[in-house]
Amino acid sequence: MPVYIDISRCIGCRSCEVACQRVHGGSGHVNVHFVGDSASVPILCHHCEEASCTMACFSGALYKDGDKTVFDVEKCTGCGLCRLACPFGVVWTDKIAHKCDLCEGLAEVPTCVTTCPANALSTDFDLASRRARARAARVAAQGGRR
């Protein structure tokens, strides 16, 4: 259950970044990237099915728990291998590793999702795919955009 991103809704306000930092004591796990003039994209953990960060972790601090990739701070030595093993660059190590924990134990719904004023983030896969389908249907109904 990762956080799904609908970048066509993202307004680049960086509220998610700030919200994440606020609830995680200053070290956030969301990065909003700006791609030219065309888009802003929040980049955060995908909670990959085959998570390479968990494969690289030798101490068992990073592991898969169902569909989440979770982190046990007690076992982390801060070696930095997970940071290098993440294909998306969304695991950080400053002394110890930190990554998106979906605000487990901090909030019911990830704080970035509740904060986003543009509803670009959600944890609901059905909503994300419904919106994508609706958009495709709209384009088709208008005879496609030129």
Add this chain to the structure above:
Amino acid sequence: MIKVDASLCLGCHSCSNVCPSQNIVRTETGVTRSIHWKRCKEECDLCVELCPAKALTLVPFDESVPEPEVCFYLVACKICGSRYATEPMLKRIESVIPANLQKDSEGLDWIRVCPVCRRTIEAERATRQMVLGRSRKSP
């Protein structure tokens, strides 16, 4: 005190992070990372236990043995050129991740790209997809 097998050491942050007496000193210059193990009399073997490469062993204190030190050149990112990791660490990542995951959908060897550039690439890719979706004509 600690004996180091330099051929096994990855140059990671583990031992210097866990040492409770700060006897393991890590120095980074931007191009190199060196790790220096000071002579310690302690019985603790946290660094030995928590070394991912099992490169350390606890040996009896000996004044005549020089303090071990290893130095690594940091590898430059294929895209931006910033130095971000030691070669043995990247080799280790390449050995634990299945070969089919080591290239991304566009054939990029992402392990040799720094984490900052990996995020940028991901953002650019998502943007391309969105722009493509918006401009797609109906059949």
